[in-house]
Amino acid sequence: MFLHLLAMDVDTVWCRRGKVNATLGNYEDSVHDLSVAKDMEPSIGGKKQIERELDMLARHHEKKIPKPASQKSVEIPDVPSEIKLQCVKTPDKGRGMVSQFDIPQASLIHAEEPYAVVILKHCRETHCHYCLNELPADTIPCFSCSLPLYCSQHCQVRAGGPIHIPDTMVGSNFKPTLECIPEHKHECQGVHWPAILPSDVVLAGRVVVKTMEQKGQFTDVPNLSETLGLCESYSKMSPESKLELHIYSIVLLFCLHHSFSSELSINGDSASQIVILLSQIRVNSIAVVRMKSNTNDSYDQQDWFQNFSFGEAEAASSVEQVRVGQALYKAASLFNHSCLPNIHAYFISRTLLLRTTEFVSGGCPLELSYGPPVGQWDCKDRLRFLEEEYFFRCWCRGCSEVNESDLVISGFCCVNPNCSGVILDNLVANCEKQKPKVPETISNESHLQVHELKDIDIKKVANISLDQTQSSFHVGSGYCLKCGSYCNFASRSKEVKKAWTDFRRLQDSIASKDTCGTNLTDALRSLGLLRSILHAYNKGIAEAEDILAKAFCFIGDFEPARDHCKASIEILEKLYGPNHIAIGYELAKLASIQLALGDCTAVYNINRLSAMFSTYYGPQAGIIFPYLLVLERERSRIIQ
Numbered sequence: 001m002f003l004h005l006l007a008m009d010v011d012t013v014w015c016r017r018g019k020v021n022a023t024l025g026n027y028e029d030s031v032h033d034l035s036v037a038k039d040m041e042p043s044i045g046g047k048k049q050i051e052r053e054l055d056m057l058a059r060h061h062e063k064k065i066p067k068p069a070s071q072k073s074v075e076i077p078d079v080p081s082e083i084k085l086q087c088v089k090t091p092d093k094g095r096g097m098v099s100q101f102d103i104p105q106a107s108l109i110h111a112e113e114p115y116a117v118v119i120l121k122h123c124r125e126t127h128c129h130y131c132l133n134e135l136p137a138d139t140i141p142c143f144s145c146s147l148p149l150y151c152s153q154h155c156q157v158r159a160g161g162p163i164h165i166p167d168t169m170v171g172s173n174f175k176p177t178l179e180c181i182p183e184h185k186h187e188c189q190g191v192h193w194p195a196i197l198p199s200d201v202v203l204a205g206r207v208v209v210k211t212m213e214q215k216g217q218f219t220d221v222p223n224l225s226e227t228l229g230l231c232e233s234y235s236k237m238s239p240e241s242k243l244e245l246h247i248y249s250i251v252l253l254f255c256l257h258h259s260f261s262s263e264l265s266i267n268g269d270s271a272s273q274i275v276i277l278l279s280q281i282r283v284n285s286i287a288v289v290r291m292k293s294n295t296n297d298s299y300d301q302q303d304w305f306q307n308f309s310f311g312e313a314e315a316a317s318s319v320e321q322v323r324v325g326q327a328l329y330k331a332a333s334l335f336n337h338s339c340l341p342n343i344h345a346y347f348i349s350r351t352l353l354l355r356t357t358e359f360v361s362g363g364c365p366l367e368l369s370y371g372p373p374v375g376q377w378d379c380k381d382r383l384r385f386l387e388e389e390y391f392f393r394c395w396c397r398g399c400s401e402v403n404e405s406d407l408v409i410s411g412f413c414c415v416n417p418n419c420s421g422v423i424l425d426n427l428v429a430n431c432e433k434q435k436p437k438v439p440e441t442i443s444n445e446s447h448l449q450v451h452e453l454k455d456i457d458i459k460k461v462a463n464i465s466l467d468q469t470q471s472s473f474h475v476g477s478g479y480c481l482k483c484g485s486y487c488n489f490a491s492r493s494k495e496v497k498k499a500w501t502d503f504r505r506l507q508d509s510i511a512s513k514d515t516c517g518t519n520l521t522d523a524l525r526s527l528g529l530l531r532s533i534l535h536a537y538n539k540g541i542a543e544a545e546d547i548l549a550k551a552f553c554f555i556g557d558f559e560p561a562r563d564h565c566k567a568s569i570e571i572l573e574k575l576y577g578p579n580h581i582a583i584g585y586e587l588a589k590l591a592s593i594q595l596a597l598g599d600c601t602a603v604y605n606i607n608r609l610s611a612m613f614s615t616y617y618g619p620q621a622g623i624i625f626p627y628l629l630v631l632e633r634e635r636s637r638i639i640q
């Protein structure tokens with residue numbers, strides 16, 4: 001694992017043995033084997049790579065990398081007392097949260113424990129069913145049903161309650177202090193339905209039981225709308241979705257009756273309370289996420305941290321968020337969505353934290369993103385996602401005002417080589433035309449003619465051309481928004497599709513660790529084709545550049561890897577904005593490649609990404625993204 005990225009042509013028997021010894025922690029044997037491999041390696045490039053690996057091995061051995069604190073041991077910070085939030089009524093989004101006063105960027109504005117949480121199915125064997133952190137080797141099962149697994153007695157008791165403490169522990173030093181209602185206790189007497197039912201139904205069961213326990217009422221499901229005050233979406237659901245909710249509400253009622261309280265009556269009132277609750281969970285619950293690295297199949301951050309070498313430069317780029325749980329946070333469910341959010345949500349164990357990502361003036365809405373933001377997807381895809389997942393038409397700024405990112409993210413370039421305009425497909429053009437707000441500064445210029453628009457920025461041109469009173473423009477498939485030139489959209493789309501088959505092939509060969517030169521040559525040729533057809537800021541080009549960067553990393557050719565990585569970031573900065581956390585992850589990758597090359601400009605990029613991570617994650621950045629600590633340590637080494 002440690003020396004995973006050595007070029008294939010230096011992958012001799014000695015090299016392989018060196019890798020195995022490095023993985024096993026046999027430092028001296030590993031150095032010996034790699035030194036022999038270096039002597040036997042005929043190419044200068046290959047020798048240099050082995051030298052780099054030897055150097056890294058030496059540094060790794062000399063200076064054991066400090067492990068980041070685990071999420072469990074982190075104290076949750078308090079929200080500063082000067083932060084005062086208010087729930088207000090908004091014209092188009094129902095209730096929403098605002099701040100009474102100005103809030104600086106990177107301020108913690110909210111921290112909340114969940115009302116109820118449930119682990120997702122695919123994490124049942126790998127994560128603690130209470131705190132959702134990764135399980136250690138010695139897990140503790142539920143003492144009663146033995147199905148859920150916990151990372152500690154603390155979590156076991158909090159989930160199962162003192163009733164589950166075995167006799168052997170009575171009289172020992174172990175003193176559970178329960179501040180909450182054990183959330184798994186009601187599930188473990190009989191058939192283990194939580195492992196079978198969908199997560200949101202199990203979550204609903206936990207909400208119902210907690211509310212009943214709090215009210216001391218066990219015969220009927222209480223009025224949950226009054227208790228929780230959540231908005232619902234039942235009326236907006238399709239008949240099929242409604243039917244599904246009705247069926248699950250009855251199933252859940254029977255399960256609760258069977259394993260929790262036989263007093264609980266199975267009647268229409270209780271079933272309809274659960275139907276409403278399930279519809280509320282659809283729009284108010286939040287996915288609890290953890291960072292995952294694709295360097296290996298597990299996402300144990302500490303292993304990742306320990307095993308990472310700069311030779312594995314693509315690792316940082318492969319970081320993605322993985323859902324581990326689903327939770328309901330009562331107060332946080334009052335924050336509305338924006339595709340251009342000004343707050344960011346993250347988790348320490350099961351605690352939700354919200355932090356501002358920009359300066360927010362007093363009275364301004366505080367909004368987070370429920371799904372892919374501007375820069376990740378175009379407007380039509382975002383709108384469809386929010387309709388399908390959350391049943392609402394988004395009225396955020398990103399979806400109601402023209403923005404440059406949405407215009408170019410999937411656009412084609414103009415056929416006129418002197419024009420920087422963009423050509424949209426029909427679906428995107430129609431979506432953009434439906435954005436109701438055209439900023440005033442733009443409307444004032446709507447008398448301008450095509451030739452006068454030549455040097456005006458694309459956003460302004462787009463606004464004018466999307467203004468339906470302007471008949472001189474053809475906004476639709478195949479016409480340039482800037483100069484009006486026509487191109488055959490269908491045939492160009494076909495060429496793009498064909499070019500992508502080369503990138504898919506290259507990706508497959510990286511995945512199967514078998515990058516042959518022909519695949520790389522074909523992909524490089526196709527990149528040229530994509531650049532001649534797609535708009536310079538089309539996200540497809542950024543993805544293609546990223547795949548090439550990965551492929552070059554894989555074969556140990558870091559210079560072209562760095563160039564392709566930079567080219568990808570340049571586009572992403574246009575789409576997301578330069579300070580978005582998505583750029584931070586890309587910079588982590590670029591800095592890794594630069595470090596592998598001994599390029600000191602890595603320092604500049606590490607400074608930039610450190611600032612971004614501390615804006616988005618505050619002092620917890622190193623716990624959420626341990627690789628940041630590795631990069632910061634390397635930065636100090638270079639600066640010294």
Ligand SMILES: C[S@@+](CC[C@H](N)C(=O)[O-])C[C@H]1O[C@@H](n2cnc3c(N)ncnc32)[C@H](O)[C@@H]1O
Pocket residue numbers: 092093094095096230231233283284333334335336337338390391392393394395396
């Ligand atoms: C989690 S709740 C947020 C609080 C909610 N506004 C309330 O009154 O309780 C999500 C619901 O708020 C509304 N909402 C949130 N963001 C919105 C947006 N950008 N555009 C339109 N409606 C939005 C939708 O009705 C959505 O189903």
